[in-house]
Amino acid sequence: MSPIIPVVVAIDGPAGSGKSSVSKEVAKRLGFGFLDTGAAYRALAWHVQASGIDTDDAASVVSSLASFDYRIGTDPAGYAVHVGDVDVTSAIRDPAISAVVSRVARVPEVRAHLIELFRSLMAAEPRPGVVVEGRDITTVVAPDAPVRILLTASPEVRASRRSAELVGSVTAAVGDELRKRDEADSKVVDFMTAAEGVTTVDSTELDFEQTVEAVIDVIRFTQPVTD
Numbered sequence: 001m002s003p004i005i006p007v008v009v010a011i012d013g014p015a016g017s018g019k020s021s022v023s024k025e026v027a028k029r030l031g032f033g034f035l036d037t038g039a040a041y042r043a044l045a046w047h048v049q050a051s052g053i054d055t056d057d058a059a060s061v062v063s064s065l066a067s068f069d070y071r072i073g074t075d076p077a078g079y080a081v082h083v084g085d086v087d088v089t090s091a092i093r094d095p096a097i098s099a100v101v102s103r104v105a106r107v108p109e110v111r112a113h114l115i116e117l118f119r120s121l122m123a124a125e126p127r128p129g130v131v132v133e134g135r136d137i138t139t140v141v142a143p144d145a146p147v148r149i150l151l152t153a154s155p156e157v158r159a160s161r162r163s164a165e166l167v168g169s170v171t172a173a174v175g176d177e178l179r180k181r182d183e184a185d186s187k188v189v190d191f192m193t194a195a196e197g198v199t200t201v202d203s204t205e206l207d208f209e210q211t212v213e214a215v216i217d218v219i220r221f222t223q224p225v226t227d
């Protein structure tokens, strides 16, 4: 008997566009798995720093992959990220990690290593589908996915949403951080424009619920799913 291949829903977009929160909710509603690929780059940046390695030292960052024991599940209701036995779910959201994550993400060997990991997690998904979100899912990780979406929002809206999550933050400073990170990340992969066949969902004028519904509409249009 051949294995059932899960339906892959690929979602890309810039920082703060809602990829993670919207994808998680969509996965819950459809009974799909959820894979946050940015968490792996963040966890590697955390591991590199915890090992006393300079994130700018690409050769040492590559060497650190050998001891990077990354663990993440795809249950959207039980989201947790571990490096070895350490729960880094909150630590990887720290602005100090956001400030350096692009430096490890730009290293080609890092990307090759993590992309292989993402593909094996996707293939092992036990649910009928999996929502995978990041920067290069629609173009590199899963370019053949039956559903591919670019989730966008204006820079101002993204900064104010992210700022609302960070206690004591100033929207202008958060906006500056997002802009710098998007600029650095854009040198590696294009996630600001939709590749051919990718549907854009612009959430600038949509609230969270409307955005979730818009994404589910795209999935239903492309791929009939049952609740």
Ligand SMILES: Nc1ncnc2c1ncn2[C@@H]1O[C@H](COP(=O)(O)OP(=O)(O)O)[C@@H](O)[C@H]1O
Pocket (backbone or CB within 6 Å): 013, 014, 015, 016, 017, 018, 019, 020, 021, 022, 161, 162, 165, 203, 206, 207, 208, 209, 211
């Ligand atoms: N359409 C929306 N309207 C209002 N808030 C939203 C919307 N989409 C996401 N959010 C909120 O914005 C914040 C950033 O979303 P997040 O999913 O972390 O973005 P990303 O993963 O793209 O960086 C979260 O607090 C999330 O709940």
Ligand SMILES: Nc1ccn([C@@H]2O[C@H](COP(=O)(O)OP(=O)(O)O)[C@@H](O)[C@H]2O)c(=O)n1
Pocket (backbone or CB within 6 Å): 014, 015, 016, 017, 020, 037, 038, 039, 041, 042, 101, 102, 105, 133, 134, 135, 136, 137, 181, 185
């Ligand atoms: N598929 C991906 C996902 C994330 N990343 C990198 O990981 C970082 C963190 O991703 P994230 O999705 O957690 O970031 P936010 O948009 O949630 O702030 C990004 O800034 C990129 O440097 C990547 O290179 N490729």
